[in-house]
Amino acid sequence: YIKLDNVHKRYKMGEVTINALNGVSFGIDKGDFAIVVGPSGAGKTTVLNLLGGMDSLDEGSISVDGKNIAEYNQKMLTEYRRNDIGFVFQFYNLVQNLTAKENVELATQISTNPLDVEHVLEMVGLKDRMNNFPSQLSGGEQQRVAIARALAKNPKLLLCDEPTGALDYMTGKAILKLLQDTCNSTGMTLVVITHNGALTGMGEKIIKMKNGRVSEYKINKNP
Amino acid sequence: YIKLDNVHKRYKMGEVTINALNGVSFGIDKGDFAIVVGPSGAGKTTVLNLLGGMDSLDEGSISVDGKNIAEYNQKMLTEYRRNDIGFVFQFYNLVQNLTAKENVELATQISTNPLDVEHVLEMVGLKDRMNNFPSQLSGGEQQRVAIARALAKNPKLLLCDEPTGALDYMTGKAILKLLQDTCNSTGMTLVVITHNGALTGMGEKIIKMKNGRVSEYKINKNP
Ligand SMILES: Nc1ncnc2c1ncn2[C@@H]1O[C@H](COP(=O)(O)OP(=O)(O)OP(=O)(O)O)[C@@H](O)[C@H]1O
Ligand SMILES: Nc1ncnc2c1ncn2[C@@H]1O[C@H](COP(=O)(O)OP(=O)(O)OP(=O)(O)O)[C@@H](O)[C@H]1O
Numbered sequence A, B: 001y002i003k004l005d006n007v008h009k010r011y012k013m014g015e016v017t018i019n020a021l022n023g024v025s026f027g028i029d030k031g032d033f034a035i036v037v038g039p040s041g042a043g044k045t046t047v048l049n050l051l052g053g054m055d056s057l058d059e060g061s062i063s064v065d066g067k068n069i070a071e072y073n074q075k076m077l078t079e080y081r082r083n084d085i086g087f088v089f090q091f092y093n094l095v096q097n098l099t100a101k102e103n104v105e106l107a108t109q110i111s112t113n114p115l116d117v118e119h120v121l122e123m124v125g126l127k128d129r130m131n132n133f134p135s136q137l138s139g140g141e142q143q144r145v146a147i148a149r150a151l152a153k154n155p156k157l158l159l160c161d162e163p164t165g166a167l168d169y170m171t172g173k174a175i176l177k178l179l180q181d182t183c184n185s186t187g188m189t190l191v192v193i194t195h196n197g198a199l200t201g202m203g204e205k206i207i208k209m210k211n212g213r214v215s216e217y218k219i220n221k222n223p
């Protein structure tokens, strides 16, 4: 369903070239819960940004549902991001002058088959805070708004960049269970970057990255 | 050295009042490594902001080194923040159009006895990236710039809001060891918010928070 083949991404900074991705290849099946782990700077966010159609690669190919998205033009990428992808950003990217509820509504307005906004906010534990602005919320509360926003889109492919980074153990575990349950019940494909090694047992595919490459690839038959 | 006594902090939002802190009391000795843990929304960041002189309380007192900082006027608070405090923010707060090195230098220009800027950046593993801007750095690299900036000030009191939230296990552990070593060698007092329960063994004081209160307080004789 998802296939990265020898993907390279380079950043030129004067005389220095950073090889953010240096030949990344892996596959993910439809409906999988895939987990991406690795040290800081390994290239995890770069992989997710490419999968989400938010950045372009320098070499290689990325096919999603049979189509090489690396060959999409701007218009096709915009459609892809809007219709097929839900994205939880490492830095949340919430709209500061919209409330939590309005942030989630904004994302669902362009969705073909969105979930109920208030229900999703309740599922992430923010029922009483949905009328607050991001600046009135704690770090973990803001992260949960970002998660609700992506979930509510009801996308084919949900991409989460460290979705529990600001959450305590119990809240984080509940969030991952919510994501996993949604993945199992709706057939959604889920890719999660996490540095919480304790969670790798939950996924069908474990992709370990290091220095812009895949260092290890595990298939888990019984998550 | 640090004493919070029945501290209250309230946010009024229309008819609703949020009791961010609902009677918080605890003490920390000079040179301690204190760890604050608790669920998302418990009030941890609010406590740190008050300790750092960046916010004001509604009830109670906070004494640091014998002085009630809750009674400081604006000028005294500015001096306190500038000279005595190093702060690692939950959202980093880096200056986007200054490089990593310039961000750290900016903080040390107003310090009485700063550490060497390049040396501190090397200690957090960013020797090769110090001339990059925050937007050219991964999440964990940006977090490490924020840590270097606070450390380089060589403050009496170092306050860190989830300093390893975006770091993988190995990098995070190295960073906490660096903070602990600095605390032990310089006599600095260190307060760290973390939701990584595995790390609580490292501190002399463990302060567990829940719903705006201290739910548990442990003294660890042998960290
Ligand atoms: N715009 C950019 N310009 C230059 N280098 C960049 C840029 N964006 C990312 N990089 C570099 O590419 C490498 C991979 O970055 P990436 O953000 O993918 O890492 P990551 O695995 O997500 O790390 P973290 O766990 O710290 O978030 C890093 O060395 C980073 O500094
Ligand atoms: N400006 C504000 N206006 C209204 N409520 C606020 C404001 N700032 C914080 N709060 C609320 O106060 C409570 C405590 O917030 P705080 O940021 O201290 O939590 P925290 O323990 O740091 O949580 P996290 O682990 O999620 O970062 C939360 O319920 C939060 O929503």
Ligand SMILES: [Mg+2]
Residues within 6 Å of the ligand: A044, A045, A046, A090, A161, B138, B139, B140
């Ligand atoms: Mg990242």
Ligand SMILES: [Mg+2]
Residues within 6 Å of the ligand: A138, A139, A140, B044, B045, B046, B090, B161
């Ligand atoms: Mg916080």
